[in-house]
Amino acid sequence: MEKNKIRQVQKEKAKNKFSRKDLKKSSPLDASISYKDLEESEEELEDQYETEDENDDQNQKDTSLSLDILNLELPKYPPKIKTVLLLLKGEKFRVLHYGFKGYGNDKETSYFKHNVFDNFSKAASVIESYANGFYDFENPRREDFYERFKSEMLLKVNENSTDVKNKTNRHFLSYYMKFWDGVDVKISALTFNxxxxxxxxxMTLFRIGIGKSQKLKDDFIKLDSKSLNGDHLRKTNFVLEILNEILRSSEDKTFTEDTFFANLNENDEFKNILKHLGGKNGQN
Known part of the structure; x- marks a missing residue:
């Protein structure tokens, strides 16, 4: 009689067994993102490429981002499937980029998949340097990042093919960056229209240059007020030497030494920084 009971219990357990694939472990976050979300159709992506994206902000969100960079724990996937960069504002700015599962769905699959890490890494590094090019007495806003970069400053470009360059821009600039205030903005909003x-x-190159080097940032703001002629910099050897170092630090070849100096001197943001020359740590 006891043996019959044991056999019956074993049969019931066998009926309720899950298959091995059903027992595959997954985190709650993984479960919240369907494979359908990760596999956007090429048709949907092409529709997005055809759309004009002039500062295409998403609706503001109430949730704030953590500023504790050292203790930050990133989810396996971004909270929004096309959000690939995260800009954090703390004692210093940090730009983090997520993993890339689900980001290679395009007709030029091979090219984009092989270059995805380089593109997002480069964009993250340049934007982070730019953000750290603001002084403590400034109050950077999200809008201060709009239309400030050339696409080739952010992306790896195949100079041998205009067609590939355009496709690269359409593909990667259609992704989003999340700002410290929780707002997602298309990366294309950061590039010139x-x-x-x-x-x-x-001014962008100036900020990138000093954002990469704390020494250059300190050296510039410590320039004596005698370096000024009204609200412009004087063209002295000492001033030009510092500006040339900043230009080299930005790693961009757009300007000569003279054109860099001339265009900076006409920029209103730059003139605001000039007001603080000679002040202790940038404070008058």
Missing amino acids: GKPNAKTLA
Whole structure:
């Protein structure tokens, strides 16, 4: 009688067994993102490429991002499937980029998959340097990042093919960056809409240059007020030496030493920084 009971229990357990694939472990976050989300159709992506994206912001969100960079724990996937960069504002700015599962769905699959890490890594590095090019007495806003970069400053470009360059821009610039205030913005909003404005581009390179080097950032703001002629910099050897180092640090070849100096001197953001020359740590 006891043996019959044991056999019955074993039969019931066998009926309720899960297959091995059903027992595959997954995190709650993984479960919240369907494979359908990860496999956007090429048709949907092509539709997005055809759309004009002039500062295409998403609706603002109430949730704030953690500023504790050292203790930050990133999810396996971004909270929004096309959000690939995260800009954090703390004591210093940090730009983090997510993993790339689900980001290679395009007709030029091989090219984009082979270059995806390089493109997002380069964009993250340049944007981070630009963000750290703001001084403590400035109050950078999200809008200060709009239309400030040439696409080739952010992306790896195949110079031998205009067609590949255009496809690269359409593909990678259609992804999003999340700002410190929780707002997702298309990366294309950060690039110039048409021909770059020389004064704005010069200021972008200035910020990238000093954002890469704390020494250059400190050296510039410690320039004596005697380096000024009204609200412009004087063209002295000492001033030109510092500006040339900043230009080299930006690693961009757009300007000569003279054109960099001239365009910076006409930029309103730059003039605001000049007001603080000679002040202790940038403070008057």
